[in-house]
Amino acid sequence: MTASTVTNTNILQASRFFTHCIQADASRNEQLQQVSELSLSPDLFAQFLQKEIYQGATLNKAMRRLRKLVVCTLIKRDLCGQADLNEVVTTISLFADFVVQQHLQALNAEMHTMHGIPTGEESGKEQTMIVLGMGKLGGYELNVSSDIDLIFCYAEDGETQITDSTQRSLSNHEYFSRLGKKLIAAISEVTEDGYSFRVDMALRPNGASGPLVASFNMIEEYFLIQGREWERYAWVKARAMTGDTDDIAALEKIIRPFVYRRYLDYGAIDSLRSMHGQIRAEVVRQESKHPERSNNVKLGRGGIREVEFLAQVFQLIRGGRDASLRDRSTRLTLHTLAEKGIMEAPVIEKLLVSYTFLRNLEHRLQYLDDAQTHTFPAREEDQQRIAQMMGCACVTELLEQLRPHREFIAEQFDAIFRDKAENNSENEQGMLAVSLSSPDSDELISAHLASLEFSAQDATAFSQRLVATWQSPRVQSLSEASRMKLVALVNHALNIIARQSGNQLLAWNRLLDFMEAIARRAAYLALLTEYPHALARVIRMMAASDWAAKFLTRHPLLLDELLDESSLHQRPDWPAFRLDLQEHLAQHAGDTERQMETLREMHHAMQFRLLAQDLEGQLSVEHLADELSQLADIIVAAVLQSAWQTVASRHKAEPSFAVIAYGKQGGKELGYASDLDVIFLYEDEDQDAPANYAKLAQRFITWMTSHTPAGILFDIDIALRPDGASGLLVSSVSSFARYQEKSAWLWEHQALTRARFCAGDAHIGEQFEQIREQVLRQQRDIDKLHAEVISMRKKMRDANINRSDLFDLKHDAGGMIDIEFIVQYLVLRYASQYSELTANKGNIALLKRCGELGLIDLLLANQVSDAYRLFRKLQHGIRLQGEDRARVAPDRVKKEAHATTTLWNSLLGALQ
Template identity: 70%
Template sequence: MTSISSTPSCSATASRFVARWLQADKSRISELEDISRLSLSPSIFAEILQNKTNLGASLNSAMRRLRHLVISTLIVRDLNGLANLDEVVTTVSDFADFVVQTHLRALMADMVALHGQPIGEESGERQELIVIGMGKLGGRELNVSSDIDLIFCYSEDGETQTTSAEQRSLSNHEFFSRLGKKLIAAISEITEDGFSFRVDMALRPNGTSGPLVASFSMVEEYFLIQGREWERYAWVKARALTGIPEHIAALDKIIHPFIYRRYLDYGVIDSLRNMHAQIRAEVIRQETRHPERGNNVKLGRGGIREIEFLSQVFQLIRGGREIELRDRSTRLTLKVLAEKGILEPAIVSQLLESYAFLRNLEHRLQYLDDAQTHTFPAKEEDQQIIAQMMGCASTDDLLAQLAPCRKFVAEQFDAIFKDKTEKTEEDAITPALFEQLDKESIESQLASLGLHETKETAQRLISTWQSPRMQTLSEASRNKMLALINSALRMIAFQTTGQLSTLNRLLDFMEAIARRSAYLSLLTEYPRALQRVIRMMGSSDWAAKFLTRHPILLDELLDESVLHQMPDWAVFAKDLRQQLEQHRGDVERQMETLREMHHALLFRLLAQDLEGELSVEHLADALSQLADIMVEATVQGAWETIATRHCEKPKFAVIAYGKLGGKELGYASDLDVIFLYEDEHQDAPASYAKLAQRFITWMTSHTPAGILFDIDIALRPDGASGLMVSTVSSFLRYQEKSAWLWEHQALTRARFCAGDPSIGKQFDDIRTHVLTQKRDEMLLCTEVINMRKKMHDAHPNRTDLFDLKHDSGGMIDIEFMVQFLVLRNAHQYPELTANIGNIALLKRCGELGLIDAKMALDTANAYRVFRKFQHNIRLQGEDKARVPHEKIASELLATRGLWDSLFSKA
């Protein structure tokens, strides 16, 4: 290694602290040179400490001397290019852990000898002090000269259990209070050897006015009643340095609900913005009074704190739903944000570079005199030393590198935290107009904005404002709501048609979310999200109602580039499995996860659909693919909850019929399924019946996120009187000997959906075998007509409009014709058993000469037109898809013509 004194500009002599320490005892030079060759670790700390105590030093003295050696070693390694930022902050954090744990162990032994072992009053279990590291210590990113923020907890109240008459029993609270005071003194008292770390206890519940230690019940009560927003930010970093693992796990269950919300908490942006403003105001005040304290690399504009806020704001917003965002490290959290696409990877990369630059500069400011400083020194010669430590020729060179770094950080900070509520023009509607019921003035304001139907619009606005939900809101929420309504009115005014219906849908939505300030905050912080909401609500009543039922989906509107990407199904399925795995054992949370992830992807498809990016066929394919993934995940999740399961993977399959089977699923379609299994184990029938029941429960249960799918199992063998699950062999027997013709019709649209692929293969073989049977054409014709008549009679249409689904010549007629063609001809043309959809099968029949080729194409086109009409009508919230006859006259001519050609002889 280069000699410590050989290159003063980039060695220990650049640090006055190290220089003074070496000058006090020349023997330290060789010790420092030896240890500087090593990456320090807790085992090395222990070895050196043992050596120093063996030479007669007390624990406190030996620890302080070790601290000087550790800090000096890091300074030498860093300035000589042997250590990077990660090594520096990790080593200091490891050393702080070592100091706390070593001192606590010794002090605990002394206290137990005097007063006995603390025991929990209710559990009767041994109690230990849990020391929680906060801030940079909690995140394992501690500075070389940083103090350590600590909080002391213990599991439960009780008393110490004495074992001799000399011991005096104490309450657990008194015991741990005394122990905590001794620990602080052992670490932070300044002696002739200095100190190990400065200790700050101000982050504990109730701050400096609160008790030094707190039981879990005290912590829980404090969070519930008094916990403030800034404390959520602080507790993100909380890490237990000591304690019994089971007790630490129990504490985490108290802490996490306080920090992380189950919903997406965009209200935290405003809270952190206000906290940051207070910090900045104090920094500016100090810089004004003391100009020499300028260039604060931690708290100044574009400083370290702003990068930490950028990282932690997304932890607080999303950490309740995304466990990966609960890491305590700023650097690791930023990387996760890039991986998840929450921040652009290029931006995160530059933020990490800026963070490393600022932290390295911060360390060099502290290397100078081992002072807890974050500002440039006042003296020019000191500034020059700092510049040289940073590898710069001059202070100006360093500042030239610092300026763009801080500018970039500030720009990214502003992109998230800039106050979006600044008014650029007068609000159209004010609270006074509502409270005075000044309808004429409101109508006048609406007209000036370019809105139509001002009378009806004004009445709806007044009734919304006077609704019980709005009247019970806090003043802050009412003001936020009014600002959003004013913004929305300006946006809606740009619509040429449907202004009132769009506003009605939006106000229904606003009333539904009025008491959820997080959603109001999201729309306030992201005005473009409000634009997209309005655009969707103007396009579709069904979309408006869906978003009103699931406002958590607002989050999907933030990134338009992601919103309009086609799903990567493999990635989605993997992410879903990981999310369910994280919540293993918590069935309620797993069911919520399934719904939330399904709704989010469905909403993305809905957005693409409304923008005209998907055809009806492509949308149906995507919705069917999504359903397949959800079915697969639900089968696996439900199976894991069956305590008596006899195998790891169920030998069980879900077979899809109907719209899912034909890959023609719509937004609100239910799933027609049956369940098959092939397993000789004696417990198999009971286990798979239980699995099928739990599958239905997981799918159909109403949770806060709604339901996943309605499930229909009426198509199982023997229908409602049949078993819920069937063996593959019994399914084959039923299809060969007992099934009605309409069940064979249904089989034309059936397919393996999820579960054991080998059972899926057996089902495919059975399906092909059944569909390729030679049939009596006249009997087949008669039965299809009779079944169609029953369905037609069950859905009478007493209007003058054409029912696209049920009326003669409509979609069911087309589906029956395709099924008839398959059953009549598959014995001769097995390719007709392919589950490729009605349109493709019609074309195939035309190509094979089974029907007139032009008729086939015209009918296929009619089916496409009918589906598109039906889809658009459903998007407007209509249950019955009906249109004027003249709109589909040519299509009806084609479908009825093909029907007559196939069935006129029957």
């Protein structure tokens, strides 16, 4: 038998509450026949309520009668397969809203008559009581027989304004306290008609010992001083059921920073683990006292609460940065986790199936007697009723269906909430903790390290560095709990490093620099504790690159990127990234500071993914530069759009404005820490255009270069604009064209060989490309070109004299700049004959093309191309180790430097 084949007779046999309601009131069966084919709505609630009142019932009586009709309708529709879980929980939640709103409206009118209108002492506005629905009510996922968890609050203190002598003025707090008491009584007092809802006010600030209502100031102060971790979990669900729209928005701004941290809050895992442990301990205690009440589908192992915790832990961890994870519904949050790739879609799908099964079972347990229960009934007859309502032939069949759902939920819960610190040897941790606190710490730790098979020399160096870190003021100021967490991480790190090859001491020193920097941020310690594989990857990256170690130390928020191995290795999906960036910026529209942080966080995160792939050899230097340049283009476009919105005097929705990239960004050869060389062009006849675009350019530079807690985006160099430092910040397209045609120096035309449209108005980009091609294809005086290129190269060489015995890959004769000058010379000399040379394809491709065209020796062209590729690879590797100057032993590049010098001499002669 399935739920969809359950008949009316079966319902009467299964639900005693349903039977009692139908038998107690002959009219209810007729009403039930009218509405059971419909999905209930607030409009239908209102119609039936008014009909009862019209027939002489009081509001309280009418509401209680309506509640029985609603519940009986849901029981019938659910058990007959006409309603799914979503309809059941949404309908009863909407009914709870309706009950609260109707009673509050009536009671508030009475209070106005007796005491006047409560008014804010600062704003002078009428004050209204905001009723917050908490728990499942907040998420529109209420149980049919559930209590409703409420919190009462109001915006401002003040007093009521009376209009005649019969009224007695009250303070706003007293007014809303009385109103709240009346509302609870109206909803929850048991009469001959029952009740509308049981009301639980325990979630309010300070619980049962706190005031019944609280002003916004009281709530804010409570959150700042006394708010506890479990309350963050509770307030995730808070939803305003009544109140002024502006006041609700103001309250949201108070709640949000308490619930959602601006950083990734992995400490939430431990907090929820602790809360879950207490809940489970209480369930076990109750089950041991009352074995007949076992099998708790809500709080037991693999129960409903574990699914809710799975959803909400990610809300608490990530909701501060991602507004899409702030939904109050468990089901919608689970869908979002799948969409975001935070949990695998098949896992989420199975969780939702299991969650639905448990919620349906929970409802049937409550349908029996309209009781708020989550455990199987003790009587075998009642157990059989539950099985029948679940469409099972017997209780055994039901339990067989239940078991895999609970096992799957428990398995997924454990994957997130199992205490990962248990993976470390407690004996080792304890010994390390004692050793660090001992006067003979160096000797004791060295002995411990020797047991891990470190050499005596390394053990001494490791020990000395660890003791120095442990005794630093930053670490000594930590709480005992944080220090012990740090000990566990250090111990685990030692075991990882002991198994690694390479320079172990270098990795150790870099790691301890990092640990010391993040020690006061418990969330980062929690993340590394909860995800040991992330710690292993951190160590690998730090062993591979000093630059990576420093980057991660400056931006520990990026630790989150290490959790998903699959996404870390995926090639960037740039259209998806662009869209995601736009959505995140839109979430913070009007908040410049938060938008600037968002840009930096998302740029660093993508840069870090590329860094991880780079360090594992998945990207060539050329491919990496392409990806970093593409990332920069997207960031430039986003900054341009966002900065324009902050120009209050802007004269049009979209600016007729473009950013042109030069240098490494223009040639798509960007590195991790490269500056951006840009100029700004516009084409706009509006009289306000020059001033507005000058403001936009200034804002753009500010957004890019300002230091925020997340660092900067890029340093910006605008020296290549027309007339350099003495020129205007922005240029019209026409004035730029005139300058390039008539006034620009040759070196500016050299720079133009690797310039391109980067972001903004695409039409201006097309115009720029036309100007660029026209300039580069000019007929030139070869002797003058020859002399000016040589002169400029000599100035650069003289400004970067290398006094070491090493070969400077960039500046020395035969190095990278020589190759770049060769390409620029060839383009400026021959583009008038070969238009394809104006294409911005990069130095390697252009060299090879010049060889194919016979402009230079083809073999030499290929050799110099290979030299440039090697120089870039070596430079990149050196920069990853944190070196400012890229220099190598001359013998390492002797052949490549010779090829470059030979080509230079053949074209331009020996440089004196």
